[in-house]
Amino acid sequence: MTRRQLADDLTARAPELAARIAEAQLAARPEFAARFGAIGRKRCIEDAEYHLRYLAEALRHAAPALFVAYVRWAREMLAARRIPWEDLRQNLELLRDEIGDDEASAIINAALAEPEAASSSFLDATPQAALARAYLAALLHADRRTAVDTIDAAVRAGLSIRELYLDVIQPVQREIGRLWQRNEISVAEEHYCTASTQALMARFYPQILGTPRVGRKIVVAGVGNELHEIGIRMVADFFELAGWDGLYIGANTPAKALADLVCRESPDAVALGVTMTYHLAAARDMIAALRDDPRCHDARIVVGGYVFQHDAQLWQSLGADGFAADADQAVAIVQQLMDAHG
């Protein structure tokens, strides 16, 4: 079986394999089964299925880093919910033995060999650390008025939209994710912060849409069931600031509707965002569909989003023309591709 066939097979058989792994783990740990009962069994199956989905993508794209990063993330997330590394490790070892493939085993072993590493605050590294901290603190106190006033004062003092987006909002959103991962804030608090930040961004549209036009168009969208929107929205806004028409479609658009819109609009470029590793297949399929359609096969296609941070070559295996790590670079890369294309 090739790597890709194995990845497809694991994806197709994930529910069945996950159930088998969970049974083996519960049989080896009767005290766990007794303590957590039916809910424990359900969680165990869900977790194993989740591990399988990430492993399948790491195999499919020959990108072990995707699985290694996932296990590092899962370890911290589960530990914060009092599920020890031993449980996760046992689950992964059972998964490895059940699959019995050398390449899959090598990826799982690489993840198991990783030393424990606690994540660190995203606010330490930003040049706008004090402002980012003040904004986040206000949101975590459910005080949107102070949050907005804090940003307004900084903008009046000269903070640009570029700095607001990349040095304040981006690290704050990532820090919110880290706090959720560490079980320090709830899903509801994360939703409140994200919704407040989206409302904040909307206040700058007169400025964002007011730049002189350069006669270029880009469609910006998330793929598949992707729900993460702020990153792609920033990308669309940076293109608007550079004078492009940035058609921001948002996330979670049916594939056919998105492909039809791209072909109808005939843009110079398309920007596709992927956050969750298990949405990579949707990006690959969307790129293939656009390349196949004579109405839009000329458009340059770039990809980006959280998942690409783990492997800088991943974009190539999706068939994209390029990748950018942030919204600023996205504009630069697309300009380069346009120049090279003539």
Ligand code: B12
């Ligand atoms: C807000 C949020 C959500 C919200 C999104 C709401 C919305 N309307 O956007 C909701 C609640 C829906 C959500 C759901 C989930 N989330 Co979430 N989410 C986040 C969070 C906290 C912030 C995302 C964000 O706004 N980032 C800020 C932006 C600016 O950063 P960015 O996306 O990286 O974008 C920049 C670059 O990557 C690049 N870029 C982005 N897109 C593109 C596209 C192109 C073409 C280019 C060139 C560049 C580019 O430019 C951007 C700007 O510079 C992240 C934390 C994080 N680290 O990002 C977690 C996070 C991504 N989520 C996570 C998880 C686990 C989930 C869920 C599975 C939770 C669950 N159990 O249901 C679901 C999955 C939903 C789905 N089907 O997609 C994990 C993922 C971990 C992993 N191992 O995969 C994270 C990392 C949180 C964490 N630390 O644990 N989430």
